[in-house]
Amino acid sequence: MLRILANLIQNKRIVLLGFGLEGQSSFRFFTKYFPKNRILVADRNPQIANHPLLQNKLVEMSSGEAYLGSILEDDFIVKSPGIKLPSDCRIETGSIYSQTDLFIQNFRKQIIGITGTKGKSTTSSLLFKILQDQGKEVVLLGNIGKPAFDYWDKITDHTFVVFELSAHQLEYTKFSPAYAILLNLFPEHLDYFRTENHYFDAKFNIAKFQLAKDRFYFGDLEHTNFLSSNLKSKLKPSVYELINDTIVKQHSATPLLQLNELLYLKGLHQLKNCLPLLSLSRDLNLDEEQVLNSIKTFVPLPHRIEFAGKIKQTSFYNDSISTIPEASIEALKALQNVRYLILGGLDRTLDYQKLYSFLLSFPLKKVFFIGPAGKRMFAEMNLTYSFEKILLDSLHDFEAQLPYLIQDREPEICLLSPAAASYDEFRNFEARGDYFKSLIHKLL
Structure with missing residues (x-):
């Protein structure tokens, strides 16, 4: 099954554009199956030179702001997902491959x-x-x-x-x-x-x-x-x-x-x-x-309307995967008795009007707004809502709100379903969800 690939890279230098999880996988693959081909690792991060995979290897490296400058016209380019090419990039997109x-x-x-x-x-x-x-x-x-x-x-x-x-x-x-x-x-x-x-x-x-x-x-x-x-x-x-x-x-x-x-x-x-x-x-x-x-x-993956624990009468659910308003709406529909909602994170200028309209008729008691996206939602939700709006700088500030949410009362749900990305405060949605769960587990 390597014949097609061997023909594509014959007499070419292999350029690995990006050296994250997939770039490292590509490096292991090409050095194993095509050890005679030269390899250039191109990544904006200059720390790649210290990566254990690249030690004692005859490999070229290009990093820093001009990391694309070492790529030649006849190179075989394998791009990692998420590496955004600048608008003035001279690399022909038709010559870009991927895993x-x-x-x-x-x-x-x-x-x-x-x-x-x-x-x-x-x-x-x-x-x-x-x-x-x-x-x-x-x-x-x-x-x-x-x-x-x-x-x-x-x-x-x-x-x-x-x-x-x-x-x-x-x-x-x-x-x-x-x-x-x-x-x-x-x-x-x-x-x-x-x-x-x-x-x-x-x-x-x-x-x-x-x-x-x-x-x-x-x-x-x-x-x-x-x-x-x-x-x-x-x-x-x-x-x-x-x-x-x-x-x-x-x-x-x-x-x-x-x-x-x-x-x-x-x-x-x-x-x-x-x-x-x-x-x-x-x-x-x-x-x-x-x-x-x-x-x-089937047992679903973590961070997807995941039960995080129950303290007295309040159940906590972690839906950190919800990074768009449509997903948060579905999470609210899926759970019974959500009374406390946490929204916000990185602001990517998404349109939240559908979410605002949905929340007009949803029986929430409090909504906590976090991060830049939460700040914008807080400002844009200028209609009369039945719930209290609370603006927090970050999810880390939510811990101080927990004592109010776990007072003895009828069964209720607190839901983290942010409708926004996590990168303003966390490295990914998993880290955000894990942090939320850690707050709950401290009190269990």
């Missing part, structure tokens, strides 16, 4: 790619469990934190590859997986992508390069009319549909899966994301009853 692109090119027939603004990690993990429960040979990789190149030598002809794909990973890809799932689309990552359409275009790459015989499954999307005109494969509408809180087969009133049958997943949005998985499972000839049982018993 995602190269991996899909080699294993596309075995790959089930999953993307969407929200829900892709949970849905990918659920599909991994479904296939495992059916006795299939399967790996889960990609945006979930597992670089594709780390699994290259683990793929056999019988392996199913569940590939979680972010917009950053899909941005420069020129190949699409044989099975593609697009769950939903909302404006996101506009601090990286130039426009909303640029972000959507990156997401659409999951199906743009499919062949006529490939399968594309989609959720409840208003954007598929635009996409369908650019597809070689056919859109694969679900043979299942969601009616109220129940999944049924089309033209059948017999309940197949109801929301209250999900033991651990919370929210109608989770049930909706099961629709393309059921259609895919049908096309793969999986046992439907066993698929349904896998869904019912």
Whole structure:
């Protein structure tokens, strides 16, 4: 399976653009399989020179503000996701490759790619469990934190590859997986992508390069009319549909899966994301009853409407993954009796009007606003709301509010569902969620 790649890099210097988790994975891969090729590691951070992987290696390095200046026209560039090229960059985007692109090119027939603004990690993990429960040979990789190149030598002809794909990973890809799932689309990552359409275009790459015989499954999307005109494969509408809180087969009133049958997943949005998985499972000839049982018993990932603990009558939930208003709205719908809500974080100029309108009729007692995004929300919510608005500098200041929330009273819920990114205060949403949970665990 290395022949295609060997032809691409023949007599070329390999440039690893970015040396984070995926860049380091690429370095290990190329030094293992192509030890004769020269390698240039290009990263803005000058500390890469001290990385253990690069010690005692004959490797070139370029860092600092001019780290792109050492890249030549005939170099083979492997870009890490999230590395934003400047607008005046002289590198031709058509010459940029990525782990995602190269991996899909080699294993596309075995790959089930999953993307969407929200829900892709949970849905990918659920599909991994479904296939495992059916006795299939399967790996889960990609945006979930597992670089594709780390699994290259683990793929056999019988392996199913569940590939979680972010917009950053899909941005420069020129190949699409044989099975593609697009769950939903909302404006996101506009601090990286130039426009909303640029972000959507990156997401659409999951199906743009499919062949006529490939399968594309989609959720409840208003954007598929635009996409369908650019597809070689056919859109694969679900043979299942969601009616109220129940999944049924089309033209059948017999309940197949109801929301209250999900033991651990919370929210109608989770049930909706099961629709393309059921259609895919049908096309793969999986046992439907066993698929349904896998869904019912699936334990979701942390930081996704995660129960963090109960103190007296107040239950605390960590939904730090919610970095857009639509996700926070779904979290509020999913939980009963939310009375205290924590909003805010890094301000990426998202439009919060839908959230403001939703909160007008939601019976909250207090909303805590944190960080720059919270400060803007606090100022913009100038209508009359039934709840008290409390402005805090950061999530760290929330600890002082806890004594009020755990007084003896009727059962209530406090929810962290920020509708904003975490980078103003934390390195990622996981660190933010872990900190929130640590505050609760101190009092348990």
